[in-house]
Amino acid sequence: MKTLQQLLDNKKHKTVISIAPHRPVFDALVVLAEYKIGALVVLDGDKLVGVFSERDYAREIILKGKSSKTTPISEVMSSNVLTVKPNDTVEQAMNIMSDKHIRHLPVLEGNKVIGMLSIGDLVKETIEYQQTLIKQLESYITG
Known part of the structure; x- marks a missing residue:
């Protein structure tokens, strides 16, 4: 199975899309929609x-009736962030996401964020990996 670095190398968007904690939630929503x-x-x-x-x-924001234009991201973000390393495997990351019920994992090299992976990224890779294995087994069986 591939490493997370290999997955990041194949992603369309190579840059880490981020935002500062003091910015209003509305700004984050604009970035999410744009990308x-x-x-x-x-x-x-x-x-x-x-x-x-x-x-x-x-x-x-929505359920608590707060304003996205005045509430800073720091008030509503998830601050207990789980992370992975570039040399971790897709399987390791999938296990973390599944066990902790999260959909996104930042990838850190040392203390620097080098990417972000979603559950969709990992599922796509897992499906491709399984399809390759099936083809190899079919080829082996049919000779």
Whole structure:
């Protein structure tokens, strides 16, 4: 199975899309819509301080009647962020996401965020891997 670095190398968007914690939630929503993604890493300078997702917006802004134009991201982001390393495998990341019921994982090299992977990225890779294995087994069986 591939490493997370290999997955990041094959992604269309190579740059990490992030936002600062002091920015209003509305700004994050604009970025999410512009890039058609479901979550952003929240960086204070180069330091990972959280993840903001559509789920955070729904639960912390809409359901609580807060304003997305005046509420800073730091008030509603997930700050207890699980991360993975570039040399971790797709399987390891899938296990973390499944066990912890999360949809996005920042990839850190040392203390630097080098990418963000979604459950969709991992599922796509897993399906491709399984299809390759099936073809190899069929080829072996048929000789």
